[in-house]
Amino acid sequence: MEHLLHRAIRGQHDHLLDLGCGDGTWLLRALQKHSGATAVGVDISGEGFDAVLAEAARRGLADRLELRREDVTKYQSSRKADLVLSVGAAYAYGGLLPTLNAAREHLTEDGMLLLGDCFWEHEPTPEVRAQQEIGPQKFADLPTTVAQVVADGWTPVYGYVSTLAEWDEYEWCWTGTLAQWALDNPEHPSSDLAARMAADHRTDWLGGYRGFLGFVVLLLRRTPPA
Incomplete structure (x- = not known):
């Protein structure tokens, strides 16, 4: 950029x-x-x-x-x-x-x-x-x-x-940051939601639009x- x-x-x-x-x-x-x-x-x-x-x-x-x-x-x-x-x-x-x-x-x-x-x-x-x-x-x-x-x-x-590598870097950072926040803040009211969002997005990416x-x-x- x-x-x-x-x-x-x-x-x-x-x-x-x-x-x-x-x-x-x-x-x-x-x-x-x-x-x-x-x-x-x-x-x-x-x-x-x-x-x-x-x-x-x-x-x-x-x-x-x-x-x-x-x-x-x-x-x-x-x-x-x-x-x-x-x-x-x-x-x-x-x-x-x-x-x-x-x-x-x-x-x-x-x-x-x-x-x-x-x-x-x-x-x-x-x-x-x-x-x-x-x-x-x-x-x-x-x-x-x-x-x-x-x-x-x-x-x-x-x-x-x-490049595909740049896409992967972006997606791993996006999902990983959200997942890590959920793990670090288990008592937060939004923790479960954040974990589900990270998991759902990761599934949509790896099992769906990656490479397309x-x-x-x-x-x-x-x-x-x-």
Whole structure:
């Protein structure tokens, strides 16, 4: 992700907006490397915000980082961003094209979009497709996904496809952290729920979409009118 941000941030004074920022760690890292940049992160969870903001204050970056606990679909920005990030958050908008439309509203005319979304690495079984395509969000293969982005008025200037090893690392960390918390906090009212969530997700991954579902991050610019 850091090498993608390096390509995406073109000026020391760029303004960044991350729609679905998680705890805001990537924005903090970007600000550390770009002394004049500012950033706003929006996420409905807000989990981890306090720790990241405390670290930003420790590093003297508090005045350049804002983290907002808010539904990204309802967020209204007061300033257009030179770089909009939406990585793994398309489900919040209901799919790829609505995400592109939302990002466009927040972006300066010559700004860049860092978009991350899933695609089918291999044609899934009907069961795996039904498991992953819940609600309005549907996935396509990689060539079709990129073609949809281009048809919507964007030009890819760079891209990165996660490897299977990177997927595995992410999933083991996700399920393992949750499972470990449940084991370390057996008296907590949510301990049993956390353990079941970790186990269910691990089963869905290892016995379902592993090897079928891929993830691509595209660096995009608006395509000039013909």
